[in-house]
Amino acid sequence: MKKYFLYSALVALALVGCDYNEDNFEGFDDFGKPTDVKKGSFEFTDWASLSGNPKTNKYFSEKDKAQDFLPGWLASAYPTADNGSSFTITYDYKDSKTELHDKYYSIKYYKLKDSDYKLVHGEGYYGAYLNKSTVSKLYKILNVEYKDAKEGDVVFTEFNYNETAKPQKMEDPIFTYDFESLTTGDVTSIKNWYVSASGAAWAAKEYDDNKYIQFSANGKGACEAWLITPSVKIEDINKKVGFDVCIGYWNADCLSVLVSSDFDGKDISKATWKDITSFFEIPQEPTSGYGKFVSAGSYELKEFLGKNVYVAFKYVGDGKNKQSTTYQIDNVVFGNDIPTLVKTEPMYALYEKTDKGWNSVNHQDILTLTPADYTAMGDPGKNFNFSSSIPAEEYLPNYLAKTINYPLDGDEKLMVYKYYNGSEVQVNSDSYLYSSKTARWTKNSYITTQTEQYVKSNGKWNFDPSVVISLPPTKSNATTVLYMQTATDWVWENIDQKLLNVTKKGDGYVTSYGNNEYYTGCSAYYGNVDMRVAKAREQYAAGYEGMDDEAIYNKMCEHLIEVMAEVLAKLNANAVPVDGIEVLYTVQVGIFTGTTVNDCTHQLVYKVTAPGKFEYVEDSFQPIQK
Template sequence: MKKYILLLATILTATFSGCDYNERNFDGFEDLSKPQNVATYEYTFAESDIPTIVKALNANKNAQDSATAKILNADKMFSASAEASTLIPYFLTTKYYAADVKSSAKVTYKYKEGRNETVTNLSTAPYTLTENDYKLIWGENVITALTPEKSPEKSIPTILTKNIASPTEGMFKNVEYYYSKEEPVSTTVENKIIEADFDAYPAGSGILVAIDGWINKDLKGNIGWQNIAYSNNNYAQISSYNSKTVNDVRLITKVIDLTKTTNPKFSFDIVVGKFSANCLSIELSENFDGKEANITTATWKDVTSSFTIPQPASGYTKWASAGTLDLKAYKGKKIYISFKYSGDDTSTPKKTTTYQIDNVKAFDEIIGKDVKNKELQYAAYEYKSSKWQLASSVISLQPSDYDAMGLKFLTTAQAPNYLPAYLKLKFPFAQEGNTKTIVYKTSATSCYADEYVYTAGKWAPNTFIIEKTEQFVFSNKGWVFDPTLHVVMQKGKADTDDYMMIVNYVKAHQAIDNPALISSYGDSEYYYGFSANYGNITYRDKDRSLDTTYPKSGTAAEKAAFMDQRTIEAIKIFLTLKYPNAQTQVNGIDQMAEVTGLVYSNPVSNNTNENWTYTMQCVGNKEWKYIQRESEYGTIEKAGE
């Protein structure tokens, strides 16, 4: 179930001490003195709570409330006809009757938006055909595509029947497979021995590569090869930058069994950045036993010369093959290959070159059968009448569709902007009320489905049942709805963490022309100054001077003013990213936001670290207006002052 979290932090008492917003919307809020039972609550609204609200509505004895009571009682959840913002206060009055003014409650509840079972079942991870699946169809493991002879419509049901345990009537499964219009021919093929593209493992700055059977060990320091995700691609990355130590990091493959090979080889792709010294070597061992404790006692042969390792004068190279190592000399043996990184962040000059590797594979080149050309295809299958069959009524976006949109995947936020245009082109003669179920990929490993309806000459998404969390506060008028977004920015390495959102934004925008704006670890940026590693917004001159627009020769006040405006700009971007569906009003109340971030080393402040809370107002689609900011030390700065 998709969740929309409207409020992510409990409300602070100080928030209401001097805010014009509260005075406008909560008349008399400031007038009550000395509350004794200020509390914060979190509650998940249950179906069993519905009768409490229904009883209160009927007690009002008016036609409108009686009608609302009937709708709520029938649906057993909130909807546009029975809004939670006006009805939940009835429940809170009985649930938290002892609460005092300024108490708050976050309530999670179900909201009826009409999402049906079909789109829910289709919003699952896809099933990707494996080499074993193709072998099941062909009887050979080197043919890695379906063809007209082995058609998807006939082959995929066989594969799903074998792999999906206990399917139920009406179950859907998204399937990914390769298809060739031509039949297989005799050719040289790669029989894989080991392969690692890092896509199937958790990724992000600070997350170490952890593949079953592989070793990732720093023999001298405390770093390691990290599994990094960028531009919808995962890869392994290493650098001694800021390690403060000497590093001897080994990323060692699991055993490569060459006992039954004909023409074995080894290859990988590479990117090199911020070159300062040759830090990477590729080594091979015949007597290593796969145990971490015996790395240094094994004999390792340096085979780096078999590969092309770039040495860029500046910046980063583009992804390219490092070449291929011929392993015929090791046929009949079992070997290990190590990516050895020798870095030093303590030396002068430092040895901190960044290396990124991907598509690591050992394979045996043999004569077999395979298709010359193949294309990735997506399809939806349904278990119907006790068998799997193509769900012909479901539209699965194809790779060519994403290419036409200029995207690799389609997020749920982007879908309403792209899918109506796609459906208009695909169904130019659609009639009023026509519906289409459409499946699209939101990432390499996930799919999402929507139902679209043709209404008044346009395609629009049908509504779903979703889960919402909203906040209510207790005023002198009782419990009232409060849509203010309260966010204390959190640091972290995941792409969805607060500071990292701005880091990724700069990566995709300003850093394209100026890569120096991103730290070597990829978790800090120096255009707005946001760091997911330290959890702050740096005003430090050393960091911000990496931005070519920064007034390096300005006074401390001029620099601070420049960075203040940049921070406000970044907070606006942050809110559009974190709350892409925010509206100007929620149930008649202005949508406000209070975002707290930590500013480090402001040149005009005596405080090395200073939390600032920025008050913003949503004034349009993905448009926020700056109202004021307040320091934890009491300084208040309003817009225009």
Template sequence: MKKIIAILLGVSLLWACDPMEDTYQKLDDAKQPYKDVITYTLVSADYTNASNLALKDAKTYDDSTLAKAIKTQLAFNERFAGKDYIPDILTKNFPALSKGSSANIQYDVQYNTPANLLDLYSNNIISEQEYKDSVWKSSTLFVKSFTPSTIGRMPQVLLKKFEGASTNAYRLVEYNYSEVEPVIDVAEFKYFDDNFETHTCATSAPYTPIGENGWTQKDTVAGSVKGIYYCRKYNNNQYAQITSNNTGEKNDVFLITKEIDLTDANSPILTFDVNVGYWNATCLKVLISSNYSGNLDEIGNAAWTDLTSNFTLPETPTSGYGTLQNAGQANLSGFKGQKVRIAFLYEGDSRSTTSPKITTTYQIDNVKVSESKTSYVLSEENIKKYWKVYKFNGTSWAAAENKYVAIQADDYALMGKTYITSSESDAYIIPFLKLKYPFALEGDAKVVSFRSESNQTKALAFEYKYSNGNWTKNSYRETRNDQFLNDGTKWFYDPTVYFTPVSADYQLLVDWVYQNLDRSYGSSYGNDEFYYGASAYYSNWDLRLSKRTQYNIPGFDTGTESEKIALTWQRLEEGAAKLLSLKFPDAVSEISGFPVYYWIYLKVYQNDLKTVTYVGVFQLQSGEFKRVKTAEDAAVSQGKLTQDQVNWNRGN
């Protein structure tokens, strides 16, 4: 029957949208339903039909979005599963198939990105204030770094930083660390320092407006929008630049720092560098306020003190640009004990009615508020930047399990990158993983976190799995091959159960051995047993003979080594059957006359110290789980399993 369908399929493609139309027309005419085993891959029309069916089941707006996504993504999803809609597709596409027929269906499923990855979509930087308040607990005797004496405070820092985080939340944290402790000395103490080097800075139009590291700006002239402080770059140096040239507007543009805390200051000094281009008028003022709220709409409500007279601003007509140079300094002692903001006010005018034009270009760099005072001193060369993923257990933060990896400064340097975009991720992260984990084992997984933009707080995280000697990204899209069965009245999802034990499952068997065999068959930790070999700690089966001897397991006191190894495999099969009975106490042997098989994936630590994952196919027979090797062989012949996966405890 398969051969007939294949021939007719090729011919019918020339005339019909439905490749089976002619075949089913003949079968319907003959009124001869038939039994068959078919293999079919869903096509676009099938996903469209399923999408329409899912829309009828949708109860919310989000449901409707996911139902429509089946059609657009050509994939089912976690809300609308293939097993619920493929039976209708089979009924429509194969109406002549009758009782006893089975269909192996290939289709795609798109999963949601896990919350643990979404948690890592930002780079959380330990701030200077946090080094003061939480790490060193002093606003003067501190350095912007952890050291051996303070690194233990990280959990407390994160508790405060991520207050309200949910249990099992993950965070990527960027912090500084020095192996050397600081010393007390008189040094420059910086309350604010920005040379614009960390700002996003386009090197050609359109240029990037200054707006990072707490800077804000606004033109307070109604309707004026072209007067903007941009980040510009020349001779590998970045700075802020503004001009009214060609704006055709009157511009009163405030460029304002973030809040600067002078609570513990004595004699703070404001300094900056300045340069002018095409000077035709003095357009720049330097202002300070201690009551500006930070709301750009309230600039006019704040009291601003003019500091301009403290500085020397170039006033020489030029036909080009001068050079950046120190503008002088302003003593801010009058503002000690307060929190302030510095503003650079540019007042230009290039309207057609203005003569002469006021369009001098100003470049501002190295803005700093500082003073000399007794403080901790630590050489910059001793401070290294690190990234680490932390996990919250509900009460405290700790380094996440070793599955989570963060790209470090040295790694970026080797890559010749400072960040990695999403589209570049495979090209850089796969070689990184190969280098870092040269002895990776089949099935290993790593979640790799990395900076994803020049913006310091942007990050991404992708999961990579090691399979067949290669690392591949988990796209959370899976192609599945599921079997559906026909009971004469309807199609239904093959009830085969696929079971990969996790730690809690292994513990079920460990506890059973302790209670029903002997507590001495496992270690004092209470998370392993060596009668069958279940380890809840490692989530695997340990078949080492040394452990059988160590814990006096029956059956291993006599015989050759090969006989003992054979016994460990026999016990593995017995243990797998026992674990299935504990995990699935309500198991059944068949549904609608079809056998129910249980596939158990067995991660085995062998006596030769190799870790290999096998598969066993079991069925409940007379109240007990029995291994069905004929079902394993059938799965191999169908390409669902490999011979290596089932080649265990078979007497060879």
């Protein structure tokens, strides 16, 4: 943060007790009429008084510039301030994202549907998964799903994977339902299905990135529940119905499977139901914990040829009488063939649209979390995602610490992960930076601090990026000492040592004390620019050989202009040009020649031409008129 004394030279020097000021600097007794000129520096925190995004975000940005808000705030906070008032204000600013994060910030999320896999397997084959040989053909699905994608679009794909499984040759099912579209929690309705329950509720659950529907009387009294498929017309004698099932804490047979051709979709009591439970293999284990999903087999529907049928899952239990088995149902299918249950695992891949099509993103600084990564973190592994209650920033720093070997200070990694926002899964990307100082990875908030100057003129507050650096000629001013010593050090390193090949201070322009020099006259001891010609000759006569007093004085002025640009560059490396505004740095110094002719405060003006680069403004080295 810049901390300059932004007082006018007259005010600053009036408060200084240097031994030559009162005798030689004219105009210090006449300050004119008192005015309400306010000056200072502070950190802006009054976000609540602003409007729009800054009020909510508590920072400014490229979109919401400080210059659009702070002048109005200053007018309200300092209504009596006179022209000439100025403040340097430091505030929080949100930078633009890094190049890497900006490119991969907006990521679409796409989870493959059963129909998508057919684009890869081909007609006549069924398998809701990819294997080792087909995973590289994901681009075919993206070409169909994102026909209007533009170059640079990025999609996070999620799909089922089994390395060795081979798709089953079979006709397409006429109906299939996997419950993936449901939101987890109690279920009272499913589109086109009949759902009813007493004593408890059907529930949509998710485990291992797979959704299913569940019922249990555990902890309840008497329960009865019905889950009935939509109407399916049987037009082929070979049609069957099948489903997958998983058992939890079996203690009684509570589930039955029924079929009807006269159910009206509303009143189960008026329909004729045929119990077909015995045709399925529904496990009676485990008695503790949960098993795994297995195929319950199938039932041939040839007797219903030409009719519409409904298949019902009926649960009857009583938790108080140890009839509370948990049943999990998934993948209900009507078709000529019932797909063999294949154990798959979720897998993710990041794809980017390029001029050559969809390509997998393989960037060393982009890390896409895998299901195994979520599992290793603990709670995130329950559903393979983060959420408001499982924030990513609490887990990713440790993940990176364990994953990245020998990181360097400032290293950036872009973390791509799934996030549940309360209603759906989305894909987020966050930039994380490594600090060797703290030996930690932290989320890049892009919040930095910026400091700007605001000046009141013509009755209005205006943004003014220019800076006035007042260097009062006194031994006690820290800023003056810093600038004068920096100038002295520059002369020693660049003139005495490099140009003159001097090896000992005192043998060149820099005195043996090391805190002043007579190349420019800068003195960190006295806090002024000592341009006494006699002292300059005495210190380094060879540098001024053949010159009269006026020539020596002029030469030292030239040197001061040269060296002060270097000092500004060293001490103000963060100075940058601003489009449409001339950024000026004005340096005010006390010149001492030992006479009354030139002894007064002078100013030198420099223009910022590039980051940390200063160019002297021609003819700006002038005494300040009183």
